Amino acid sequence: MPQVSVTVNGKPQTVQVEGRTLLVELLREKLGLTGTHVGCDTSQCGACVVHVDGRAVKSCTMLALQADGAKVTTIEGLAAADGTLHPMQEMFREHHALQCGFCTPGMVMAAIDLVNTHPEGLTEEQIRHGLEGNLCRCTGYHNIVKAIAAAWPLMHGKSLPAAAE
Amino acid sequence: MAPPFEGIGAAVRRKEDQRFISGRGTYTDDINRPGQLYAFIRRSDRPHAKFPAVDTGAAMELPGVVAIYTAADLANIGGLPCGWQIHNKDGSPMAEPKHPVLAEGVVRHVGDPIAVVIAETRQQAKDAAEKLDIAFTDLPSVATVSDAVKPGAPLVHDSVPGNVCYDWHIGDKAAVDAAFAGAAHRVRLDLTNNRLIPNAMEPRAAIGDYDRATGDYTLYTTSQNPHVIRLLMGAFVLSLPEHKLRVVAPDVGGGFGSKIYHYAEEAIVTWAAGKLARPVKWTAERNESFMSDAHGRDHVSTAELALDKDGKFLALRVHTLANMGAYLSTFSTAVPTYLYATLLAGVYTTPVIYAEVKAMFTNTVPVDAYRGAGRPEATFLLERLVEVAARDTGMDRVELRRRNLIPRNAFPYQTPVALQYDSGDYQATLDTALKHADWAGFEARRQAAAAKGKLRGIGLSTYLEACGIAPSAVVGSLGARAALYEVANVRVHPTGSVSVFTGTHSHGQGHETTFAQLVSDQLGVPLASVDVVHGDTAKIPFGMGTYGSRSLAVGGSAMVKAMDKIIAKGKKIAAHLMEADVHDIEFKDGKFTVAGTDKSKTIGEIALTAYVPHNYPIEELEPGLEETAFYDPKNFTFPGGCHVCEVEIDRDTGVVRVVNFTAVDDVGRVINPMIVEGQVQGGVAQGIGQALLENAAYDADGNLLSGSFMDYTMPRADDLPNFHVATENTMCTHNPLGVKGCGEVGAIGSPPAVINAVVDALRDYGVRQIDMPATAAKIWAIINAGPHHRKPAE
Numbered sequence: 001m002p003q004v005s006v007t008v009n010g011k012p013q014t015v016q017v018e019g020r021t022l023l024v025e026l027l028r029e030k031l032g033l034t035g036t037h038v039g040c041d042t043s044q045c046g047a048c049v050v051h052v053d054g055r056a057v058k059s060c061t062m063l064a065l066q067a068d069g070a071k072v073t074t075i076e077g078l079a080a081a082d083g084t085l086h087p088m089q090e091m092f093r094e095h096h097a098l099q100c101g102f103c104t105p106g107m108v109m110a111a112i113d114l115v116n117t118h119p120e121g122l123t124e125e126q127i128r129h130g131l132e133g134n135l136c137r138c139t140g141y142h143n144i145v146k147a148i149a150a151a152w153p154l155m156h157g158k159s160l161p162a163a164a165e
Numbered sequence: 166m167a168p169p170f171e172g173i174g175a176a177v178r179r180k181e182d183q184r185f186i187s188g189r190g191t192y193t194d195d196i197n198r199p200g201q202l203y204a205f206i207r208r209s210d211r212p213h214a215k216f217p218a219v220d221t222g223a224a225m226e227l228p229g230v231v232a233i234y235t236a237a238d239l240a241n242i243g244g245l246p247c248g249w250q251i252h253n254k255d256g257s258p259m260a261e262p263k264h265p266v267l268a269e270g271v272v273r274h275v276g277d278p279i280a281v282v283i284a285e286t287r288q289q290a291k292d293a294a295e296k297l298d299i300a301f302t303d304l305p306s307v308a309t310v311s312d313a314v315k316p317g318a319p320l321v322h323d324s325v326p327g328n329v330c331y332d333w334h335i336g337d338k339a340a341v342d343a344a345f346a347g348a349a350h351r352v353r354l355d356l357t358n359n360r361l362i363p364n365a366m367e368p369r370a371a372i373g374d375y376d377r378a379t380g381d382y383t384l385y386t387t388s389q390n391p392h393v394i395r396l397l398m399g400a401f402v403l404s405l406p407e408h409k410l411r412v413v414a415p416d417v418g419g420g421f422g423s424k425i426y427h428y429a430e431e432a433i434v435t436w437a438a439g440k441l442a443r444p445v446k447w448t449a450e451r452n453e454s455f456m457s458d459a460h461g462r463d464h465v466s467t468a469e470l471a472l473d474k475d476g477k478f479l480a481l482r483v484h485t486l487a488n489m490g491a492y493l494s495t496f497s498t499a500v501p502t503y504l505y506a507t508l509l510a511g512v513y514t515t516p517v518i519y520a521e522v523k524a525m526f527t528n529t530v531p532v533d534a535y536r537g538a539g540r541p542e543a544t545f546l547l548e549r550l551v552e553v554a555a556r557d558t559g560m561d562r563v564e565l566r567r568r569n570l571i572p573r574n575a576f577p578y579q580t581p582v583a584l585q586y587d588s589g590d591y592q593a594t595l596d597t598a599l600k601h602a603d604w605a606g607f608e609a610r611r612q613a614a615a616a617k618g619k620l621r622g623i624g625l626s627t628y629l630e631a632c633g634i635a636p637s638a639v640v641g642s643l644g645a646r647a648a649l650y651e652v653a654n655v656r657v658h659p660t661g662s663v664s665v666f667t668g669t670h671s672h673g674q675g676h677e678t679t680f681a682q683l684v685s686d687q688l689g690v691p692l693a694s695v696d697v698v699h700g701d702t703a704k705i706p707f708g709m710g711t712y713g714s715r716s717l718a719v720g721g722s723a724m725v726k727a728m729d730k731i732i733a734k735g736k737k738i739a740a741h742l743m744e745a746d747v748h749d750i751e752f753k754d755g756k757f758t759v760a761g762t763d764k765s766k767t768i769g770e771i772a773l774t775a776y777v778p779h780n781y782p783i784e785e786l787e788p789g790l791e792e793t794a795f796y797d798p799k800n801f802t803f804p805g806g807c808h809v810c811e812v813e814i815d816r817d818t819g820v821v822r823v824v825n826f827t828a829v830d831d832v833g834r835v836i837n838p839m840i841v842e843g844q845v846q847g848g849v850a851q852g853i854g855q856a857l858l859e860n861a862a863y864d865a866d867g868n869l870l871s872g873s874f875m876d877y878t879m880p881r882a883d884d885l886p887n888f889h890v891a892t893e894n895t896m897c898t899h900n901p902l903g904v905k906g907c908g909e910v911g912a913i914g915s916p917p918a919v920i921n922a923v924v925d926a927l928r929d930y931g932v933r934q935i936d937m938p939a940t941a942a943k944i945w946a947i948i949n950a951g952p953h954h955r956k957p958a959e
Binding site: 018020028033034035036037038039040041042044045047074075076078079085089092093094096098099100101102103104105108124125127128129131132134135136137138139140141142143144145 | 178179181182183184185186187188189190191192194195288364365366367368416417418419421450451452672673674675839840842843844846847848849850851873874875879880881882883885887888911
């Protein structure tokens with residue numbers, strides 16, 4: 001069986017996997033990181049989003065072997081060592097951006113990438129468009145959009161520029 | 166500094182969020198048992214076919230395969246039961262064909278399970294399942310109620326003539342016919358309520374576990390009601406007594422009704438775990454969710470309203486064909502009857518109503534309650550009919566509604582279709598919604614949109630729902646085979662912290678917070694000292710679970726009753742300790758005080774005394790401070806309200822955008838306004854989804870066309886607006902909290918508001934009715950059809 005070496009949440013791991021093993025299966029079944037969820041078979045729902053080398057990736061669309069040598073961050077790896085939550089996690093709680101919690105890990109990981117890649121600012125429209133790859137059945141997205149807008153200033157250390165309209 | 170207010174009415178941030186935002190939730194598929202095997206279900210890809218005994222020999226030889234079971238192996242296992250027996254017009258019981266756990270030589274819908282393969286890994290089970298060669302012979306099939314009802318239609322069950330599960334009615338037909346005969350206006354509308362697929366984000370999963378030492382079974386399952394599953398599966402399917410069967414529903418990733426029912430896979434993994442003496446896990450792939458989770462809605466109706474010359478409603482007549490799918494799911498039969506036709510008075514004073522409902526079998530996935538369950542269907546029918554009545558008679562649609570609203574001083578109000586509403590103020594919710602939505606200023610917005618080439622419309626619905634389900638004796642008399650009370654156990658620990666065990670189940674509703682607020686408020690202990698425990702039959706005395714917006718109204722009331730008992734006992738202990746008469750003890754803010762003195766004991770001190778009874782009235786009182794209460798509601802609760810929707814339509818593409826949405830709901834007393842708002846927002850999102858996007862599409866033979874997220878349009882963030890949500894509350898008069906329920910109002914009130922807005926936007930195109938979903942293609946066709954083509958631009 002082939003072998004894959006990845007650094008997951010800062011910890012180097014070497015695991016034997018079948019060639020067809022998906023990254024999400026490696027995380028959930030081999031490494032016990034069950035915070036990353038599987039909500040569909042067609043890469044539509046985004047419940048499985050993790051960061052691979054700093055960018056959001058749907059871990060159900062990537063073979064574990066393709067992650068060889070990569071740094072992977074999952075929802076379990078977001079909080080600081082002392083337990084301080086990432087601002088996005090904190091804002092999701094503050095703005096009631098989750099109900100059943102199933103889409104939440106993928107939603108948070110996608111949202112962080114969205115904010116990271118928009119240092120110039122984010123409009124509501126951009127946030128909604130940026131969440132196109134993530135389904136939530138509980139919230140109607142209203143509070144998720146609010147949480148992401150509220151996390152932007154915390155992540156960039158400045159206030160969110162007014163929409164340039 | 167005063168501690169933060171955490172009691173009833175506080176927008177407390179949710180306790181459960183800590184684990185969910187850090188990836189530490191425990192959903193069923195996150196659980197792995199030692200020595201666990203994996204099950205994969207081979208399902209039918211045919212709508213209707215017969216097949217001979219399945220040859221499992223070759224697949225059994227594949228790597229990792231441990232067992233393959235078909236119906237032949239399940240000879241001693243019962244069918245999946247239906248929980249509600251409806252009677253026909255003539256008093257005879259409904260047709261109730263067997264719903265086998267695995268198909269017995271005939272498959273009746275795409276997704277019908279045929280065989281289960283159990284292997285060492287999930288992939289091995291799946292590989293082997295795909296190798297099973299099943300020699301289907303296709304049979305004639307039928308997918309829609311309109312086809313199923315036709316003479317000579319293919320029969321889904323040979324034992325059910327005409328595919329009719331039941332032919333039921335309610336109301337006074339003669340009085341309705343008489344009222345129609347003398348009416349100044351008669352309005353008729355044919356409409357469908359589109360079939361939906363619930364699609365909770367967590368796919369269903371189940372793990373069966375068997376303890377060889379004790380003979381005990383445990384089922385971990387994605388359920389909204391673990392005790393109901395234990396009862397149904399134990400008593401009807403596997404013949405396992407309750408004391409040998411534990412059902413755990415851990416964190417559950419959304420339900421919306423679809424996880425109420427007892428499903429075949431739960432019985433399969435439990436039975437197989439016993440057979441193999443190893444744990445067996447099954448997790449649905451999303452495509453299995455599409456073809457095996459119970460679907461929702463799917464009605465075809467004719468509705469007629471009689472009005473006098475002033476617009477007063479005189480009578481309502483409704484004929485509905487309701488799709489049951491291929492088999493009866495657990496509560497399917499109650500949905501188009503007692504959760505639908507009894508709601509047809511809505512918020513109006515219509516004096517006489519007659520409804521007849523024919524429930525039809527088809528070669529489709531079983532249909533059951535989905536968020537709202539019957540009430541969205543009733544509301545859509547009524548609010549579209551009223552809208553059309555306004556249009557056909559030339560009356561203002563708001564004024565027509567206003568003229569027929571049940572007055573605020575008319576409560577309790579007895580409708581002609583069985584229900585008695587206890588409280589409400591429909592004028593207030595209407596007025597507030599119109600104000601918040603700036604109904605009066607709409608014309609200017611329409612013109613501004615027109616200047617940009619957009620068609621803008623506004624619509625409203627004034628709706629009512631019955632929830633807080635339900636008084637056991639009432640539902641029993643109507644055919645329910647279960648009671649619908651709720652149970653709470655409140656355990657005050659020796660040092661004063663509290664565990665509350667509830668028979669309801671939280672799968673997104675935030676019970677761990679709302680119920681903790683209730684306890685914190687009534688017992689005067691900090692929120693952090695209260696834990697709410699749910700979802701495990703080994704921990705909780707009993708319970709009927711969460712659906713029908715019942716958790717707070719019924720489960721919360723049980724909690725209040727249990728806490729009343731705690732306080733009553735605490736008073737006796739306090740009276741003993743402080744050498745006072747028990748009648749002089751007052752309890753407030755966590756303290757037992759001798760009235761008129763400064764002598765008091767905290768609940769923590771009383772609890773410690775109860776568990777360390779050195780100085781204790783031991784002759785009269787048992788030690789300990791723990792109480793259980795069962796609460797059977799006296800009536801349903803009746804939330805109601807008004808939703809206003811504003812849409813803009815792109816004339817070139819037909820795309821409808823919801824630009825404003827206002828929901829003003831009367832949900833009774835609000836415990837946590839943040840959670841209530843979230844529930845309404847989520848419900849409205851599903852309502853907009855139904856109105857504009859979602860449709861479970863079958864071809865005429867029963868092949869599921871919308872079998873994945875690529876074909877079934879789920880609302881995404883950029884399909885939805887921000888929501889304006891407010892409440893306008895009257896108290897429920899018959900439960901101790903005054904609460905009514907908020908989980909379903911959003912999905913009930915919103916679809917007709919959206920469609921009314923779409924029809925309004927298309928006012929110049931001669932459209933009277935648009936069936937949901939109002940997709941871009943449908944709207945584009947209307948805009949580009951016939952003589953009305955491009956009319957507004959001319």
